[in-house]
Amino acid sequence: MQLKHKIVTLSVLPLILSVLFICVLVFAQSRKLEEEQARLVESSIMTAKKAELRNYLSLAMSLIAPLYDGGVDDEATRNRALAILSQANFGRDGYFFVYDQHGKNLMHPRQAELVGKELITMTDKNGLPVIKALLNSAREGDGYQLYDWQKPSTGQITGKLAYVVMLDRWGWMLGTGIYIDDVEVATLKSRQEVASGVLTTVLAIASFSLVAVLVIFAGGLMLNVSEHRLADRKLTLLNQRIVNLQEEERSRVSRELHDGISQELVSIKFQYELAAMELARGGEGGLENLRKGTTRLGAAIGEIRRISHDLRPSLLDTLGLSAAIDQQVREFEQRTSIRTQYECGMAATDVGPEVSLTLFRIIQEALANVERHAKATTAIVSITAQQGMIVLRVEDNGVGFDTNAADDSHGIGLRNIRERADHHLGSVTLASVHGRTELQVQIPIVNA
Incomplete structure (x- = not known):
């Protein structure tokens, strides 16, 4: 082979191998991303549905509150309450149901054949004793229960999330539910979107690689x-x-x-x-x-x-970095009950807008890590100017952790902090023992 052909080959082969490696890595990471996004979508939807159920049940409670709080417990009053609840439907398949504390159905607007029956032993297709589980959740749990039930609009058995509470004076279990067949649809759509994005990325990489190979062959030794x-x-x-x-x-x-x-x-x-x-x-x-x-x-x-x-943060744009950090620290202290101190030893004019945003995001990420992992009771955030460097420190008195293990983990918190600091040619130092953890970030001061 001629020298120029050897040079071109040595240029092309690493590119091809790199592209193949990147494609394999993209596919491997896409599977992980697909699972994580699917779990996130499912968790978000379920959280929203739980909040929606609480709101609906609060509405039902407010409808019968005049009767329940009136102190009259005769049969007529209870029948009036059941009549009100039977009319309080929402959406296409939303309704309220009432059981007594022994599992007897007292009101079901969509399945009248269940009214008056003892259903404490009834199970769904997975063998779950539905009514018994609902009663236990209302008495001892958080009120939420997943099970399978017939969907009125389709007649099909599908998953349902219910929220129930006990009306102790009447001996009632009042509840409502939302069918969650749309969760699987949303999760599948999320997976398809990730797969589509991965395919687009791989095609883009392949296209770019082909163009690069052609340029290398056309350019020869013009490197x-x-x-x-x-x-x-x-x-x-x-x-x-x-x-x-x-x-x-x-x-x-x-x-x-x-x-x-x-x-x-x-x-x-x-x-x-x-x-x-x-x-x-x-x-x-x-x-x-x-x-x-x-x-x-x-x-x-x-x-x-x-x-x-x-x-x-709007304060970052209007009043500057120090005011935004002060508000963030106060809100963090109020939300978490972790006593947090903020110390500022530099003028706001020393920090440009891009560096201000970087410092704010680093503090935001660091405090989030303190809240999630540190189990701390106090924290200190300080920012000073020393020898041409902006020095940011975030300290806490938490349980500490292994910094080497943190560097080898797949968490994105510390990685985001390092990438933000690297963008401004800065450095990140992390030290942790039991009872004290300190994150220090140094970013050069750039004079305009």
């Missing part, structure tokens, strides 16, 4: 130092683009999460409508329902503000 420098600049721009895309995605999620609280707002709307009906009838529960609705509305507004602040 020099300037090409290497150009590649380095492109890699730096790519890293910056990844960081920018991450921030853009956080902003998008921030907007979308505002819509995610719609179920709570719908429940609040029902609360106000109920209050309006009570007031129109001259009932005594109208003002109480208004107060409850107002309280829940305030909580919903506070949740929206908290989520929005976590994703994109």
Whole structure:
């Protein structure tokens, strides 16, 4: 082989091997990502459904509250309550059911043949004693129970998530449920999206590789130092683009999460409508329902503000880094009851907007790790300027951990911190023993 052919071959073979390795790695990672995303989607949907069930059952309780709280326990009062609940349907397959404490069905608006029957021994297709499990969950558990039940709209047996509570004075178990066949559909869609994204990535890699091979053959020996420098600049721009895309995605999620609280707002709307009906009838529960609705509305507004602040702190853009960190620390202390101290030893003018965002995100990630893993009672966040470097320290008095094991783990928290610091040519030092963990980040001060 001629020398130029050897050089071209030595250039092409590593590229081909690298592309094959990357493709194998992408497929391997995609399987892991597919499972993680599927679990995340399922967990998110189930959490939303649990919140929705709580809201629906709160509405049902408010409907019969005038009767239940009135202190009258005769048969007529209970029958009136059952009649109200039997009419309080929601959606296509949403309804409320009532059993006594011995498993006897007292009201079922969609399956009238069950009313009056003792169903304590009834099991679903998996052998679960449904009514017994519901009673146990209402008495001793969190009120939630998964089982299989006939879906009214289709007549098919499918999974159902129920939420039940005990009305002890009447000896009732009141509950409602949501069919979760859509969870499997959403999970499958998530897997398909990941698979589609992986295929697109592999095709893009293959296309880029083919173009690169053609360029190598066409260019021959036209490889020099300037090409290497150009590649380095492109890699730096790519890293910056990844960081920018991450921030853009956080902003998008921030907007979308505002819509995610719609179920709570719908429940609040029902609360106000109920209050309006009570007031129109001259009932005594109208003002109480208004107060409850107002309280829940305030909580919903506070949740929206908290989520929005976590994703994109407005104080960082308006009042600067120090004010944003101070608010973050105070909110962290209030939320976790971990006594947290913030010490600032530098002027805000010393930090540019990109570095400010990086420092804020590092503190946000570090405090999240303290909350999740440290089991600490106190924490200290300090930021100073020393010898041309911005020095950030986050300390806690938690249980500590093995820093070598943390570096070898697949967690993304510390990796995100290191990547953010690396982007600004900074360094990260981590030290941990039982009773004290310190994260130190140093970033050079760049004068404009």
